[in-house]
Amino acid sequence: MTGTVPFGFFALALTVTSCLAAISEVKTNNPVTQKPGRFLSLPVAQKCSQRPKEFTYKGRNYFYSGHTQQYKTSKVDWLEARNICREYCMDLVSIETQEENNLIFRLIQQNDAPYIWTSGRLCDFKGCENRPDLEPKTVNGWFWSATRGKISATNQTSAGWTYIPWSKSGHKKTPQPDNAEFDINGTVESCLSVLNNVYGDGIAWHDIGCYHEKPFVCEDSDELLSYVAATNPGLQL
Numbered sequence: 001m002t003g004t005v006p007f008g009f010f011a012l013a014l015t016v017t018s019c020l021a022a023i024s025e026v027k028t029n030n031p032v033t034q035k036p037g038r039f040l041s042l043p044v045a046q047k048c049s050q051r052p053k054e055f056t057y058k059g060r061n062y063f064y065s066g067h068t069q070q071y072k073t074s075k076v077d078w079l080e081a082r083n084i085c086r087e088y089c090m091d092l093v094s095i096e097t098q099e100e101n102n103l104i105f106r107l108i109q110q111n112d113a114p115y116i117w118t119s120g121r122l123c124d125f126k127g128c129e130n131r132p133d134l135e136p137k138t139v140n141g142w143f144w145s146a147t148r149g150k151i152s153a154t155n156q157t158s159a160g161w162t163y164i165p166w167s168k169s170g171h172k173k174t175p176q177p178d179n180a181e182f183d184i185n186g187t188v189e190s191c192l193s194v195l196n197n198v199y200g201d202g203i204a205w206h207d208i209g210c211y212h213e214k215p216f217v218c219e220d221s222d223e224l225l226s227y228v229a230a231t232n233p234g235l236q237l
């Protein structure tokens with residue numbers, strides 16, 4: 001479920017936040033892991049070198065947090081999950097094809113995982129205004145934050161797929177994304193989670209408030225691996 005629309009402003013946002021994180025790190029001389037900030041974390045070369053490699057698909061490594069010693073019982077919010085992955089030169093999983101989706105659905109099913117975070121994100125922040133191509137947001141406003149690739153329209157079967165991965169049900173018993181929590185407490189459901197039959201709807205995609213705490217699946221980030229490889233010659237990755 002990927003597109004060719006360049007999300008240039010995401011790249012810019014990433015660069016800016018990375019620079020801010022770098023500046024902040026220099027000032028405090030603290031490891032990124034100890035900062036309570038809400039910026040994206042930088043990769044940590046040593047952690048990248050020793051990152052968990054549970055399985056490989058199309059040349060990229062993945063791991064499920066529930067299968068690691070350190071994060072076995074961890075549930076974290078969406079940004080924290082991204083940052084844990086990013087320190088390993090990974091990011092939350094981006095599910096760009098049906099084959100990859102089947103792989104993730106199987107992982108959830110076989111391990112009876114209740115839900116996981118993906119890198120899917122609604123473009124509803126600064127930089128997303130005045131983009132007719134992202135309207136209506138609930139249909140065309142979704143992208144994979146790890147790769148900045150566009151997610152196909154949420155209400156139709158996309159090219160190369162035989163089904164719509166978004167759930168047909170949820171809190172309001174209507175198809176996802178439904179932004180249901182907004183009606184309850186004003187929280188926008190801006191993050192994409194795969195839920196395991198929470199609404200009697202099987203394993204399927206849901207828009208969820210990003211503050212919810214969940215286990216997660218990390219996937220190799222080409223961008224972060226390239227960066228760490230270039231800045232750490234000879235490092236085994």
Ligand SMILES: [Ca+2]
Pocket residue numbers: 170176177178179180181189206207208
């Ligand atoms: Ca929802």
